[in-house]
Amino acid sequence: MSVLGTPRPVSAGVGNSNDQTRRHNLSTILTTLHHGGAQTRADLTRRLGLNRSTIAALVGELVDLGLAHETASTEHGGVGRPSPTVTPSEQVAAIAVNPDTDAIIIGLVGLGGVVHKRIRYETAGVPTVRETVNIVKAVIDGMRSELDTSFRIAGVGIAVPGLVRADTGVVTLAPHLDWHDEPLAELVTEALGYPATVTNDAKAGIIAESVYGAGRGIDDLVYVNGSASGIGGGVLVGGVPLRGAQGYAAELGHISVAGSGIDCHCGRVGCLETEVHLAGLLAAMGRDHLDADEFDQLLLTSSDPAVEAEITRQLDVLTLALADFVSVFNPSRILLGGFLGSLFAAHPERIVDGVRAASFAQLADELTIERAQLRSRLLVVGAAEIAFEQLLADPAGMWA
Structure with missing residues (x-):
């Protein structure tokens, strides 16, 4: 298996029945189209290393199953007829x-x-x-x-x-x-x-960003999301989602950042999400609710000392927590989603500089921090x- 469970094509041989090989390769082609979008048959042949007749037969089966469409390609750069374009069915x-x-x-x-x-x-x-x-x-x-x-x-x-x-x-x-x-x-x-x-x-969220967003092509990735219900996280290590013994790994909102802090819903004290939270920012702004665009705009433009003080307080805690994640997971990229992405968009230098200053230097040498791209679609x-x-x-x- 490759990153996020995308299968690799196989050829029939010892231990592989023709039916098993066919079904596996159908999976490979459909996953490739699903994650990579429309491609010509020639592209699939080059990318997957299968011969043209095999690709044609497999694509034909996906079309018959209603999982893909084939259309005449508009590309005319090569010799002979252009290769048909294969598209996953959006229906x-x-x-x-x-x-x-x-x-x-x-x-x-x-x-x-x-x-x-x-x-x-x-x-x-x-x-x-x-x-x-x-x-x-x-x-x-x-x-x-x-x-x-x-x-x-x-x-x-x-x-x-x-x-x-x-x-x-x-x-x-x-x-x-x-x-x-x-x-x-x-x-x-x-x-x-x-x-x-x-x-x-x-x-x-991390699966979506890894396939379609700012985490595409990144094998070692930490994703931290902030919403009305708290802070959650996901981690890829070598392209594989970190799951843990029971599937509970990467509860990043529940690392301890304040030993004598606020009681958390999880039963612990001083968890990250008790110190960095949307409710505190909205309260400082005097609002009960804001849509995402309004929230982004207020973070960028507010000159209210109370709002600036709360932003600063939360950023100070967040950067230290992110530095801890760098030490534990050694990611090449950290993605921030939800209201944490909004904080990053408003103060990117403060977060990047703060994380670098608080991190084990060599672990942060090649680290990038970005806002998650998919936003409301995530x-x-x-x-x-x-x-x-x-x-x-x-x-x-x-x-x-």
Whole structure:
């Protein structure tokens, strides 16, 4: 396997039946198209190292399965007829769900990471699991006619701000949502009739950024996201997501930064997310809620001493925490998402200089820090990526 589970093509031989080889190579081609976009057959031949007739047969099967389209290429640079262009079908889609403390985001994402719909359903309070399932069902039922006539649904991906057992789809603990041992995947599968998969929201974020955003091509990556529900993280080491024994690794919002600080929802004291949080910035601005663009603008333009003091306080804590991540993971890039990305966009030099000053020098020599690129699309794309896993692993087996 290569980065993020993308399979490499294989040839039939000892230990490989023709059917196994064919199915594996179908997976390789579909994953390549899904992550890399439209490519000519000639490009696929060069990139995957398979011969032209094999590529033609495999692409033809993906077309027959409704997973790809072939069109005449406009390129005329070579000898003979131009190679047809192969495009993943955007009508093959996944439903994405991201519950948070103040809203539930529901998306429809096609192959290639194309976001067809993104709906933000504001909630009156922190939604329970049952409320979340009912809201998602109501929204999807309202789209059912369109889904049935225009799309093929591969599954549902759910990105939750909490601890998730990926093997069972159980949310073990989502402290900000007050969810405990909730069989979320099972409940959503029963409600919608599509297979559901659950993951941690920050892990969904790092997968999305690694495939389509500012982490593309980066094998050693730390992603830290800040939202209304706290701070989450994801880590790639050698191109492989860090998961841990139970799938709980990289709870970066819960490193201790203030030994005599504030009690955290997780039961500890002085966690990073108790010191660096959106609520404190909004309170200093005198606002209960701001959309992302308004928040960015106020961070850049505010001259209020109270706002500047809170920004400075949070930046001081954040830079020290990021320096600790450099020491532990030795990443080549750190990505900051959510309100942490907004802080970075407003004060990039302070964060970069602060992290370098606080880091073990040699570990930060080649480090870059950037804002996550996908912004509002991040978690719907990341959740959908989880939902597509079964289809990408065995296209012929899922929809033969």
